[in-house]
Amino acid sequence: MSHSHDRDISVAALARVEGEGAMRVRIRDDHVEHVSLEIYEPPRFFEAMLRGRTYLEPPDITARICGICPVAYQLSAINAIEDALGVDAPPAIRVLRRLLYCAEWIESHVLHVFLLHAPDFLGYQSAIEMAADHHELVERGLRLRKLGNRLLEVVGGRAIHPINVRVGGFHRAPLVRELRELLPELAWALDAAQDTVRAVATFPFPELNQHHVYVALRPDRGVGGQADPGYPLEDGRVVASDGLDIPVQQWPRWFREDHVPHSTALHGRMVTGATYAVGPQARFALNADRLSPPAADLAAEVGLIAPERNPFRSILVRAVELVEALSEAQRLIEVYERPDEPAVAVEPREGVGHGVTEAPRGILYHRYAIDAQGLITDAVITPPTAQNQPAMEADLAGFVQRHVHLPDDELQWQSEQAIRNYDPCISCSTHFLTLEVDRG
Template sequence: MHNSVVIDHLCRVEGHGGITVNIKDGRVEQVNVDIFEGSRFFEPLIIGRHYDEIPPILSRICAICSAVHTITSLMAIEDAFGVKITPQTTLLRDLLIQGGNIESHALHLFCLAVPDYLGYTGAISLAADQPELVKMGLDLKKLGNTIQEAIGGRAVHPVNAVIGGFGRLPDKEMLFDLKEQLKKGLQQASATIDLMATLKIPNFPESPTVYAALESIDVKFNFFGDRIILSTGDSIDISKYKEVCNEKVVLHSHAKHSQFKNKPFMVGSLARIMLNGHRLTGEAKKAMKKLGLNSSSQNVLYNNLAQAVELVYAIERSLEIIEQLLKHGIKDERPTEVKVKAGKGTAACEAPRGMLFHSYAFDNKGNLTNADVITPTAQNLANMEKDLRVSVERLINESKESLSDKLEMVARAYDPCISCSVHLVELNSK
């Protein structure tokens, strides 16, 4: 019987975190996800900055999620100043976000998560034995980056998306080219679904879970929304996001924890599929059924399956957007002018790892007076501790090494983005 299990450094996740489990007399006393990524104090650093400097700075919270941080930041500023954007800008932003989803999900599935199920230490050792499989993953990842480069101007920390629109618009040839690459990508995403269907997913972390996601703004599955819905049946306007992500400071973590009505909840691919999956169409709908996600699941490891379904969705959605852009022709629109006024603005998007909130206040000169950013990984930490506890209780008789590996698998299933979680929000000037 173990007294404690300590994982100093979680590998194959972004950032610096660990897990500490304390066991006494065969009972689990405490399970902590330790977050020791250093604090960069983004929010206090940007107070007083002019509004147009905010998105490029806050995009740097995280490299993998930089596109969706940028878009959410732009939307919160536009909400504060009442800036209206055109349907073309909405479509291009959606396309940029889908590029981010394809890149992020392909990276997580092929390089970080799937090696666990196949018994490898990572994509590097997997590539030595199964180069074709890793190559397919890298091709998909590259597809996501190609979209982010074409629309956002850079694969990490996009430069082209600005308040009110885009700096430079893509041309027709670029869109035709993307379309061809996406068609090939759709075949590879289908092959990914076939691969995922063969994996044996263990059920040791299974436990009752509350899911939360944005309610798709469209009748179809979507990454934008004005309301937060939960599997408890609650529905809350995004302006009241703090009621859901009640953040509190915990001593073992540089990231704060979220709880809804004193209960942890989960955000991310699995939450979206559970809450909005019935809105999927096309190949993504078929993929959801094939992977058994059409009935409810309480096992976080299924998040990897949900990511595969969303990989198919993101490619189909990108193709759909490009069709629409080509049909109407790219209009030579300049970014909408901003009329600065004092005010507050809040926006939310579904990032690859779940709901992301940016909320700002500005004075009448357009200088930032207040900022709050809540990232999906911060929201998931409390739920991750719950799943780790259940897993330890079930696996307490296993060897320390096997237990550690399985706990890492649970943490990894959330696709945690630790840099993001230590963004250090909450600056309420009183």
């Protein structure tokens, strides 16, 4: 006669993620019965609020979806609007946009690698607690983050919700001197980031092997006088590990979003029904050949080979991407020539435009319909964390099943870690549901 044994592992409020989410796992007789990542962050209805605003406003408005990756929102919005208006930004503006995006990757990846995720691997509740034993590591992270924020300020005018970004370009192009002043600190940072990759490679990684379809951008033209289109950041075609290769305008034909009861964020699926993942591992799987020499050499040195299928090793991919962002920022500053005009003139016209960029957490898709007066009649925003929710739940189920023998507290902590592998941005993921009114 079997004796039924139930276990519930749950965390009511996940820590060290951006936003509010909970995690629940139900185990019966050593078998995972149910897992869910519950997102209860209040919906903010950005897509509804954008209707009736002008085509110049989405960069500032959608930045407010996320305080950690506002540049991603600004540039996906701009790509979509410029697509609708038929604008192709000149080379110097493309250099500045890519540089601004590097700055956001530096700021966001350092936040996640050092302050949000490393404490899991080293066994601390927080980076502040970790600093008592690993002072140099935490100080290095803070100094790297300060550089990312400084670069955001110089190009974007403000680190959180940059003020300098506009449809057509920028309000003010930075002086060559203002950017070159950052080169010595960037040289230090590149060394520091390389040491970080080596340190992260020694972390204890729980075993897990997942076979998601990976989806990432793949740029098709170089920026800053370079023929090689480089690693995906601010533009590119949409490619997937199942062979998909499409221009962004075909996105709605291949990707859909489902509304599930336990989440105020929609769940992303491919139209084939496949669970897919976006983010560092997807980018690395599909663009490892595009890494710059310092990042590619380092990946080889620490034995990181594409595709890397253990989600717990995403922190290592993120650290390699930090090297990539620093090295690319250095190159872009060196080739930057200040344009005579910081922006090209744009005129409204009726149309629909699509835009994608690689937010630090993965693909961020925007679509706008604009009328002849330049007013927005429809907006769709698909953030990376919403797309990753099914993959996160699949990882959680896979991980718990494989490690079901662990005691509850250990299983709980490592399950949280399985969610943090995706650096989920819950504030981002929860903004697009329409309104149900409860007047109490």
